[in-house]
Amino acid sequence: MTLILFHSPKGGVGTTFLAAHCAMELAARGHETLAIDFTYQSTLKLFFGLLPEQQLVRAGDASRDEIIVSGVELFDGEDLGRSASFRALLAEPGAQPFPTDKVIVADIASHDRELRQLLMPHAALHVVPIVPRPAALAALVHVDPRTPLVDLSNTAVVLNMLDDTRTLSRHSQVFLNQAFGSLMAGAVRRDECIGEAVANFEPLAKLFPQAPALADIAQMVSMLEERCGLNVQAAQALS
């Protein structure tokens, strides 16, 4: 099991977008991938080209057929994430709450820090999306309540909505790479195509396959694969 958490201490930084596209890219690379939307907004599905009214399979509800889009099995995890018994299971020492050899991408709302804390011991990596704006940069102090950012080992920061025509945006990228180089897992350029694809209820890769953000996501996923040891696992599975 490889659990990759997407959670940012700042909302509105594209966490769900990055989680969705990370899951799609991992699936395209041959990893068996499932994505769980733990947020109440339930917008992860939109990046897969689904309609807002489309209900995902609720995690823990076996009465519906599985939904697989772009190679990713999708779950609505809002109820499960709030369930007392699930949280108790996560908190249990030595528990293995994800008995699977698949890659699990979890999208967690920024306010749900408690769930993030409970899932962290089971995660291979915590991806922290931020944007090059002061409020998001300032929120970096809240990535982990107990450990300073530079001491976090299984954490990867991704700079989203990078706009290199803007001075602060460029300088933020240089600053983050210099100050927290080992934590950085890439940057994804600001791309109007993303919103336009969602507004058309189409996956970005289908409507705008040349979108710059997709190329950036591919690079980011290579970094994440390396950090999670997924390359090694894939090589072992082949041999």
Add this chain to the structure above:
Amino acid sequence: MAVRNDVESLLSRLGRQDLRYREFADQLGDMELWPIFEALLQDPRIVGRAQTLLDQRRETQLEQMRLERAARARAELEAQAAAELPVPAAAPTPPPRTPATPVTGPLQSMDAQVRTFLGQIGSKGPRA
């Protein structure tokens, strides 16, 4: 590839097939140290707290003092409890036992939900 209409007409006016994004990369030397960056670099929640040997010594001493105080308080409580211990009496009669009622309600359904979820995500082998 679907290209937006406005982009397509711009490209055709320019006589080009695709659009190359211009890179505006800055060198480190060109970067100004914005106060927000400086604040982050000085925040202990980002960079931790640099400890001197004296700091470490202070922390060790404080921890040792705290442990000693806790041990002393525990010993005092134990001594007090031993002094107040009543003479052992005959064991009380246990209350009559009633059969346990099965657990119902949300907790039970949550447990089933978690169990089902664990089954849902279980490996099913390679997908067709």
